[in-house]
Amino acid sequence: MxxxxxxxxxxxxxxxxxxxxxxxxxxxxxxxxxxxxxxxxxxxxxxxxxxxxxxxxxxxxxxxxxxxxxxxxxxxxxxxxxxxxxxxxxxxxxxxxxxxxxxxxxxxxxxxxxxxxxxxxxxxxxxxxxxxxxxxxxxxxxxxxxxxxxxxxxxxxxxxxxxxxxxxxxxxxxxxxxxQLNVEKELERTVASRTEELLESEAKFESLFQNSPDPTWLMNEQNLFELCNEAAARILEYDSTDALYLTDPADLSPEFQPDGRKSVEVAAEMIALAYEKGVHRFEWTHRRKSGECFPVEVTLSRLASSNKKGLYCIWRDITERKQAEEKLQYSEQRFRDVSDAAGEYLWEIDANMVYTYVSERSVEVKGYRPDELVGHTPMEFMPEEDIRSVGAIVNKSIAGKTAFKLQHRDITKSGETLWEEVNGVPVYDSSGNVIGLRGTGLNITERKETEEKLRKLSQAIENAGSSIIITDKDGVIEYANPAFTQMTGYSFEEAVGQTPRLLKSGNQNKTFYAAMWASISRGEIWQGKVIDRKKDGSFFPAMLSIAPIADESGEITHFVGSHADLSDLKYMEEQFHQSQKMEAIGTLVGGIAHDFNNMIAGITGNIYLAKKAAKEIPEVQERLINIEKLSFRSADLIKQLLTFARKDTVRMSIFSLTSFIKEAFKLIHSSTPENIELQLNAGGDELLVKGDATQLQQVLMNLINNARDAVERVENPRIMVKVETFHCDAQFIKKHTLFTQGDYAHICVTDNGCGVPERQKDHLFEPFFTTKEQGKGTGLGLAMVFGAVKTHHGFVDVDSIEGLGSTFHVYLPLLEDKRPGKALQQAVPSSQRGSGELILLVDDEEHLLDVTREVLEELGYQVITASNGSEAIDLFTAYQHKVALIMMDVVMPKIGGVKAAEVIRKLNPAIKIIFSTGYDKAANISKEELRGSVVLSKPYDVDDLSALIKDMFDS
Incomplete structure (x- = not known):
């Protein structure tokens, strides 16, 4: 076999x-x-x-x-x-x-x-x-x-x-x-046969002994050869057994064995053990006659003879076995090399978790040499917070006889902290009991740091306020962050697998996208403004930035795109342009208001004097009264423009809007063409508001004038004005987010005119925007309405259908339980005359100076005049004991009214001063500068002026 x-x-x-x-x-x-x-x-x-x-x-x-x-x-x-x-x-x-x-x-x-x-x-x-x-x-x-x-x-x-x-x-x-099996079987058969033959014949034993394939000999008590077989002589390279007999057994071995001990000493020890134990097997190194050494396995058996002491020796050449073992060791070393190549070190611990073996790679990973680790536990090199969790996992592995894998921190020899990944398996004894663990350790600090960076980067992208998408090199979306969903309306699932074309609005042509694609395909970063489309079909402006992502070889594998919604920025730009327009209007109005009001003041003064002179002529009186009204309405218009441009003070008071609208409607109705049907539905409720009567009168006038122009070419023109209470509920607020819940006074002005095209509705309240033909509109009427209503914390809205008409809605906050102020209820007192008091009148406008002097003299006062602040100081110095009151313009050449007042008050701190002013930025007089004085705006009503002077004398 x-x-x-x-x-x-x-x-x-x-x-x-x-x-x-x-x-x-x-x-x-x-x-x-x-x-x-x-x-x-x-x-x-x-x-x-x-x-x-x-x-x-x-x-x-x-x-x-x-x-x-x-x-x-x-x-x-x-x-x-x-x-x-x-x-x-x-x-x-x-x-x-x-x-x-x-x-x-x-x-x-x-x-x-x-x-x-x-x-x-x-x-x-x-x-x-x-x-x-x-x-x-x-x-x-x-x-x-x-x-x-x-x-x-x-x-x-x-x-x-x-x-x-x-x-x-x-x-x-x-x-x-x-x-070896065959030899052993053969040997067994040979020994059995020879033993039997030995009993029969010594010759047969000799033959068997000599023919044994394994080298065999008999040694006497002096450890000399008595018998040697041919195999021994052949393997040891001796010509015959006789030649071997003549050789000292010590010459058949090198001077030293592989462990460094002398062969003579080791041989004596092995022989003694054989005599003691009866049979002793061990490995040995023999030396051939040529000097070549080779490994053998020796079996020494004590002879059973009672009258003769000696040893029977049989040995086998184990060169091939040793070579196989060396190959196995080489194979194991290759395994270690593979582990080393992977950056791992090998370790073994006993059941008490004490290192029994650590490979050299530990120096690179931990900084410790193997001999510095063996005899210690792994926990001695960990931070305290990791010891308990690691110990629990290792103990569980030992108890359950299972493999484990864990990550923990280690403290290196230099004191640095690193992350280590450990894999381990149980080690068993012959009875199947776990006697320890063995495995590998790997430094994963760099990997952990990379994972942390990726985690932070991923979180940053997820939480970014800008929309971010990542596509493959063909533009197919692989990732979209939550901001993308919020901005576009497309969910992550809807976006992935699509291309950015799902946002295409049609506002950019093929040439635009071709240039973009060519740029990013060259590895360049592209940035620019686009108009994109949301899932609901609405468009939005965006700043788009696209950057390529390349692999280690430089080949583009992906693209990352960032979207920033510019809708708010566009709104801010529009607001900025609007503010620039308002600034331009303010500059224009502020530049003319002072001079215009001075001229109006001169006109109204002359009218007053003319009325006095023609008081016996009713026709002239009536015309003068109408001119006076027109003059004050012109002044009110300037005031409206100043308020619109936010350059004048709004005078708020509580009054009944219902009654106010009815009175204002009478004046407006008289100036409306008779072919227009103008109706008012004001109801019976008194709606109390806090507002500036002049501004609200202008609001109503501008809305009706706008409606009047709209119905100009309509066959049966109609304008309806309605005043009512409006309750703003939660449902209304959902559609009109600027409102707050509560009650409002609702003014509607409805016409059946030409209406407003849809595309123009968003521009109706912009300054200088008009739909009327050239020469028929300034573009300021509705803008003034918007500004005035906003000043009253109200809202303006419009419903319009082109060709059918428009309805303008004004909402003003209602007061709950207030009564109209006395300002609108008391009649204006008639002019009150003076008693010859001396008034110092100061103004740089000569015509206004002359007219006002005449008015004051007509009211019963003595007047001295100055054309600037410097003259006023000189005159007051000369007449300070006679001057009872100073009426002085604010803005004048050389020295203005405020500066002149400072000098004059040093001469007489109690002097009474009325500051008169058109409009100018310098008119913003502080309380400290007033010091009990009053400010009278030009143009002023003579009755009001006379009452003010009388009050100041009486105070």
């Missing part, structure tokens, strides 16, 4: 291969590296195996159809085993298998398989389809897929070189053991 018969095919391989030891070795390899295997003989018997995947065993090998695919893989591998040291094949079921043959004595007896792995992350869609196709339970099947190891293709040459080397080693050891 076996090699003796010229074949090993029929021998029991377990007799020549230690499968238990091989199984443990491969289990350790699998636990440390994830490399599985199966040793299968030619009769398909599994001799050793570890790590075989349930994806294959529980699914593919069970289903008849997938099993046929597996058999295709098996046949391919077996048919191509002679093509090289190993063969690999990707099974149609999706797994990759490798195989290398085991050869013993030139005969193929078994195969070592590895595989059931992936070289790349699995295509889950493929396995989902496969589960449906072959009726596998999808979740269990995909869980089995997830357990399959992923080993990069580039690692397989090293892995298969190791397994091929292991197969060769197994073959060589098997061959050696087979030879």
């Amino acid at each position: 076996g090699i003796v018969n010229g074949s090993v095919m029929n021998i029991d391989l377990s007799k020549i291969i230690d499968f238990a030891a091989l199984q443990k070795l491969m289990e350790s390899l699998y636990k440390a590296t994830g490399i599985n295997h199966a040793l299968i003989d030619n009769n398909s018997n599994v001799l050793t195996a570890v790590g075989w995947q349930p994806l294959c065993t529980d699914f593919h090998r069970v289903n008849p159809k997938t099993c046929d695919r597996c058999l295709v893989s098996d046949r391919y591998i077996l048919e191509h085993l002679n093509d090289g040291p190993y063969v690999g094949y990707e099974c149609p079921n999706g797994l990759v298998d490798y195989c290398t043959p085991v050869i013993i004595g030139g005969e193929h007896v078994a195969n070592i398989f590895t595989g059931q792995m992936f070289h790349e992350p699995p295509d889950l869609a493929f396995f989902q389809r496969q589960a449906k196709t072959f009726g596998f339970e999808e979740e269990a099947y995909l869980n089995a897929v997830a357990k399959v190891k992923i080993i990069p293709r580039e690692r397989m040459p090293d892995v298969m070189a190791f397994l091929a080397g292991l197969a060769g080693m197994v073959g060589e050891m098997g061959l050696l053991h087979l030879k």
Whole structure:
């Protein structure tokens, strides 16, 4: 049987291969590296195996159809085993298998398989389809897929070189053991035969002894040869046994054994043990006659003879076995080298968690040499906060006899903190008890830092206020952050898989996008403004920035795009332009208001004097009164413009809006063409508001004038004015976000005129915007309405349909329980005359100075005049004991009224002063500068002026 018969095919391989030891070795390899295997003989018997995947065993090998695919893989591998040291094949079921043959004595007896792995992350869609196709339970099947190891293709040459080397080693050891088995069997037969022959004949024993294939000799009590066989003489390179007899046994060994001890001393020790124990086996190094040393395994047996002391020695050349062991050690070293290449160090700890072995790689990882770690526990090198959690995991592994994987921090020899990833497996004794752990450690500090950076970057992108998307190189969206959803209305699921074309608005042409794509394809960053479209179809302006993302080779793989919504910016720009218009109006109005009011003041003064002169002529009186009204209305118009431009003070009082509208409506109605039907529906309720009567009168007038122009070409023109209470509820606020809940006075002005086109509605209240033909509108009427209503904390809205008419809505906040102020209820007193008091009148406008002097003299006062502040100071210095009151313009050349008043008050702090002013920025007089004085705006009513002077004299 076996090699003796010229074949090993029929021998029991377990007799020549230690499968238990091989199984443990491969289990350790699998636990440390994830490399599985199966040793299968030619009769398909599994001799050793570890790590075989349930994806294959529980699914593919069970289903008849997938099993046929597996058999295709098996046949391919077996048919191509002679093509090289190993063969690999990707099974149609999706797994990759490798195989290398085991050869013993030139005969193929078994195969070592590895595989059931992936070289790349699995295509889950493929396995989902496969589960449906072959009726596998999808979740269990995909869980089995997830357990399959992923080993990069580039690692397989090293892995298969190791397994091929292991197969060769197994073959060589098997061959050696087979030879040894045959020799042992032969020896057993020989010894048995010779023992029997020895009993029969000494000659037969001699023959048997000499023909033994193993070197054998007998040694006497003096440790000299008594018998030697031919095998011993041949192997030791002596010509004959006689020559060997003449040799001192000490000459058959080198001076020193491999452990450094002298051979003579070791030999004496081994012989003594043999005499003591009866049989003693040990390894030894012999030396041939040529001087070559070689390893042997020696068995010394004490002779059983009662009358003769000696030793029977048989030894075997174990050179081949030693070489096989060296190959195994080399293979183990290669495994260590693979671990080193992966940046890992190897370690072993006992059941007390004390290091018993650490590889040299620990210096690079931890900074400690192996001898500085052995004898210590891993916890001694950890921060305190990690010790408990790590200890719990390790203890659980020992108790449960399971592998573990964990990450923890270590403190290096230099005091730095690093992150380490540790993989470990239990180590067992012969009884199956856990006696420790072994595994690998890897410095993952850089990986942890990278993961933290990625986490922060991911969080920053997720929480960014700008919309961010990432596309592949073809522009297909792979990621969109929450701001994208908020800005565009598209969810993450709706966006992914699409291209940015889903935002295309049509405002940019093909040339625009072609230039953009060309720029980013060259690796350049593109930035510019675009008009995009939201999911709801609305457009929005955006600042778009696109940057390419390249791999290590510089090839563009992705693009990242950032969107910033410019809607608010556009609104702010429009507001800025609006404020510029308002500033221009303010500059214009402020420039003319002072002079205009001075002229009006001169006109009204002359009218007063003319009325006095023509008081006996009713027709003239009536005309003068109308001119006076027009003059004051002109002044009110300037005041409106100043208020509109925010350059005048608003005078608020509480009054009944209902009554006020009715009175104002009478004046407006009288100036409205008779062909226009003008109606008022004011109801009976008194609606109390706090407002400036002049401004609100202008609001109503401007709205009716606007309506009057709108119905100019209508056959039956109608204008309806309505005043009512309006309650603003939550539903109304949803549509009109500027409102707050409460009660409002609602003024509606409705016409059946031409209406306003939809595109122009947003511009109606802008200054200088008009829909009227040239010469018929300034574009300020509705803008003044808007400004005045806003000053009253109210709101303006418009409903209009082109060709059918418009309704303008004014909403003013109502007061709850107030009564109209006295200002509107009291009649203006008639002019009050003076008693000859001396008034110093100061104004730089000559015509106004003359008219006002005449008015004051007509009222019964004496008047002296000055044309500027400097003259006023001189005159007051000369007449300070006679001057009872000063009426002085604010803005004048040389020295203005305020500065002149400061000098005058030093002469007489109690002097009474009336500051008169048109409009100018310098008119903003502080309380400190007034010091009890009053300000009278030009133009002023003579009755008001006379009452004011009288009050100041009486105070």
